[in-house]
Amino acid sequence: MPEVIADTSPIQYLFQLDLLELLPRLYGGILVPTAVQEELERGRTLGVHLPTVAGLPWVRIVEPQTRVLLPLASGLGAGELQVMALAKETAGHLALLDDRRARRFADLLGVVYTGTLGVLLKAKRARMLEDLAPICDSLERSGFRMSPAARSALLSLAGEPTSPGS
Numbered sequence: 671m672p673e674v675i676a677d678t679s680p681i682q683y684l685f686q687l688d689l690l691e692l693l694p695r696l697y698g699g700i701l702v703p704t705a706v707q708e709e710l711e712r713g714r715t716l717g718v719h720l721p722t723v724a725g726l727p728w729v730r731i732v733e734p735q736t737r738v739l740l741p742l743a744s745g746l747g748a749g750e751l752q753v754m755a756l757a758k759e760t761a762g763h764l765a766l767l768d769d770r771r772a773r774r775f776a777d778l779l780g781v782v783y784t785g786t787l788g789v790l791l792k793a794k795r796a797r798m799l800e801d802l803a804p805i806c807d808s809l810e811r812s813g814f815r816m817s818p819a820a821r822s823a824l825l826s827l828a829g830e831p832t833s834p835g836s
Contacts, residue, residue, distance in 0.1 A: 673698065673699040673700060673701050673730075673760070673763055674693065674698075674699075674700050674701065674763065674764045674765075674766055675700075675701045675703065675753050675756045675757055675760070675763050675764070675765050675766065676693070676700050676701070676702055676706065676753070677749050677753045677765070677766055677768065677769070677772070678709045678710060678713075678747075678749045679768040679769065679785075679786065680766040680767075680785060680786045680789060681693075681702070681710065681720075681721065681766075682710070682720055683768075683786045683812065684789065685719070685720060685721045686719055686812050687805060687808055687809065687812075689793070689799075690721060692789060692790075692793045692798060692799075693728070693789070694728035695793075695796075695798060696789065696793060696796065696798070697764070698728070699729075700726075700729050700730070701729075701730050701732045701760075701763070702723050702729050702730070703731075703732060703733070703734060703749060703752030703753055703755075703756055704731060704732070704733045704752065705748035705751070705752040706749040706752065706753070707723055707724060707731050708748075708749075709747070709749050710723060732756060733752075734752050734755035734756045735755075735759060736755040736758060736759055745771055746769070746771060746772055746775060750769055750772040750775075753765050753766075753767060753772075754772070754775065754776055754781055757779075757781040757782075757783075758779060758781065763782075764782055764783065764784060765781050765782065765783040765784075766783065766784060766785060766786075767784075767785055768785040768786055768814075786809070787824050790805060790824070791824060791827055791828055801830060802824060802825060802828045802830055803825060803830055803831075806824065806825070
């Protein structure tokens with residue numbers, strides 16, 4: 671099973687939902703670029719509820735060797751750039767990205783990706799989660815941006831009612 675390369679956002683939201691353990695259960699090993707680790711550490715110093723990824727046995731902190739991508743993608747964070755650099759260096763790995771601009775850049779590079787919602791859908795299909803609707807509610811309360819169309823599509827793919835009372 672290829673490892674997954676995680677950006678900050680999926681780690682943050684899965685941790686805050688108390689679902690971070692889905693990552694090793696679904697994917698095995700998780701690569702975390704050094705910039706993502708640093709972003710998580712900075713967030714913790716600001717009081718954000720975030721994990722210490724270096725202490726997780728299924729996480730490997732990795733420094734990308736490629737710096738070519740850095741000047742090509744304006745508007746992306748260091749974590750997103752390092753996720754894509756690692757994805758290009760280690761063919762066959764899945765990138766975990768939530769940011770729309772990062773996903774567009776990943777498309778240009780041919781990087782295969784999913785995001786927090788994709789992880790949740792995979793967990794639901796693997797019967798690790800029962801209902802995604804309440805998880806979507808929690809995600810939205812925590813600041814995760816999800817359009818009504820994305821929520822409806824996710825719930826439909828999960829075989830759940832897409833509107834209350836359905």
